[in-house]
Amino acid sequence: MRVNTKTKREVKRYAAVLTTDIFFSSKVREAAKSNRIAVEFIKSKEGLIDRLASRPPSVIIIDLSCKKLNPVRLIGEIKSTGPLKEIPMIGYLPHVDTDLKNEAVKEGCDTLLPRSRFAREVGEILSRFAAE
Numbered sequence: 395m396r397v398n399t400k401t402k403r404e405v406k407r408y409a410a411v412l413t414t415d416i417f418f419s420s421k422v423r424e425a426a427k428s429n430r431i432a433v434e435f436i437k438s439k440e441g442l443i444d445r446l447a448s449r450p451p452s453v454i455i456i457d458l459s460c461k462k463l464n465p466v467r468l469i470g471e472i473k474s475t476g477p478l479k480e481i482p483m484i485g486y487l488p489h490v491d492t493d494l495k496n497e498a499v500k501e502g503c504d505t506l507l508p509r510s511r512f513a514r515e516v517g518e519i520l521s522r523f524a525a526e
Contacts, residue, residue: 407524408432410446412465413457418486418513422455425517431524439463447477452523454478456503458487458494466497473502484519486512 411422414437426433434451436442446454454472458465465485472478482505485498489508498506507515 407452408434409453409455409520409523410434410436410451411455411457412436412442412460412463412468413455414460414462415457418457418509421513421516422520425520429517429521429524431520433520437462439468442468443471443475443478446472446481447475450477450481452481453519454481454483455519456483456485458485458491458498458503458506459509466494466501469498469501469503482523484512 409422409426409431411419411433413419413422413435419435422433422435431452436445456463456465456469469483469485472481472483483503484505484507485503486507486509487494487498489510495506512519
């Protein structure tokens with residue numbers, strides 16, 4: 395837990411996960427549970443920026459294959475919003491989609507992982523942000 399110095403209240407660490415993929419959602423949910431980090435799954439971009447800005451997560455994880463969310467554009471919107479600029483963003487995508495990878499980097503995604511590696515290392519990824 396960290397303490398919000400303005401209000402002297404504890405702020406629970408959590409990961410914001412932007413995906414509509416049920417398979418990856420369940421993998422993240424299990425990893426979060428074992429690492430004691432809360433997860434908020436976000437399946438729609440409606441009100442997303444305001445929601446994240448009002449309660450900033452420890453990390454933002456985004457499924458770059460989720461066409462419904464228009465993830466590349468969303469990365470740019472998130473990274474251009476003052477309180478969200480510094481939040482680490484991890485994107486995962488099919489390893490063969492180099493164009494998508496390049497676009498995500500251009501928009502400001504901090505870390506990109508192939509889907510297979512993300513699935514394998516999601517527990518380690520979440521534990522790193524739970525410990526900070």
